[in-house]
Amino acid sequence: MNEKKFNYNIILISTGAVVIFISLIISLTISFVANLSLNQNRPVSVDNPTKVDIVILSESSCSDCFNLTPVIDSIKAENVKIKSEKAVYISTKDGQELLAKYNITKIPSLLVSGDFNKNDGLNLLFSKWGEIIDKTFVLRQIGAPYFEVETSKVRGQVQLTMLVDTECSQCYDVNKHEAILKQYGFVDNDSKVLNITLDEGKALIDKYNIKLLPTIVLTGDLDAYPSLIKAWLQVGTVESDGTYIFRDGVKQMGVYKDISTGEIITPQPKVTPNQQ
Numbered sequence: 681m682n683e684k685k686f687n688y689n690i691i692l693i694s695t696g697a698v699v700i701f702i703s704l705i706i707s708l709t710i711s712f713v714a715n716l717s718l719n720q721n722r723p724v725s726v727d728n729p730t731k732v733d734i735v736i737l738s739e740s741s742c743s744d745c746f747n748l749t750p751v752i753d754s755i756k757a758e759n760v761k762i763k764s765e766k767a768v769y770i771s772t773k774d775g776q777e778l779l780a781k782y783n784i785t786k787i788p789s790l791l792v793s794g795d796f797n798k799n800d801g802l803n804l805l806f807s808k809w810g811e812i813i814d815k816t817f818v819l820r821q822i823g824a825p826y827f828e829v830e831t832s833k834v835r836g837q838v839q840l841t842m843l844v845d846t847e848c849s850q851c852y853d854v855n856k857h858e859a860i861l862k863q864y865g866f867v868d869n870d871s872k873v874l875n876i877t878l879d880e881g882k883a884l885i886d887k888y889n890i891k892l893l894p895t896i897v898l899t900g901d902l903d904a905y906p907s908l909i910k911a912w913l914q915v916g917t918v919e920s921d922g923t924y925i926f927r928d929g930v931k932q933m934g935v936y937k938d939i940s941t942g943e944i945i946t947p948q949p950k951v952t953p954n955q956q
Contacts, residue, residue: 685800729761730802732794732820736767737778739787739827744836746822748788753808755792756802763794770829777828782818787827790819824904836904840871841897843881843890845937848944852934854894857926861898866905888925892942896935898924 810820824836874881914928
């Protein structure tokens, strides 16, 4: 069992078919993240910066919850000067009062106050990310994992298992899956790669009748990723026990192996009418 580290370079995939899979997720999940990047590239004036105060609401039990740093960086990029930045745990008296006052249901969250009425760029971000209550911006749109206030549970923790057959050296790099999923909010510091020769790998193959490799198996609180659920139906299956198996999508990723026949298959590029 090997622990894999994320590498952004592997997301540059040569096959056009892979883009189809990526677009299924990117068009449905966390458009909020894409908006961050777009706004960071938009030039703004450095004169007369908007001055704001920020309060970060967090929960100590959720160490791997959604990272607010890109959010704060995007706010700064809109010609904003942060006068003060305060961290508040929701278990404290101040935290409980803020939860109640602003009806906050997911943690982490962010409160921004200040004279931002005349900053059009900042107000555009705020209109996409949340709402303004009593002249204070309240962040609502966050990705998983997050702490659900109502249930006091951390939502969106998942386990990513990548299945490979090491005898297929030409098969596509299974780490492409890890890159795609982490790009859209998945956090799994214990992702693992299993060879089908290992007992654990064999057990997964038999239990879920997996025929095409490489592939991935997702377990955990996947209900916290509703956009993925919708996209997944086009590339895989959801088993009766809630496990996600990447099946038909394997054919879109590159060279793969049909372990039921032992055949190694190289998908042929689709020919469009203009190419004929």
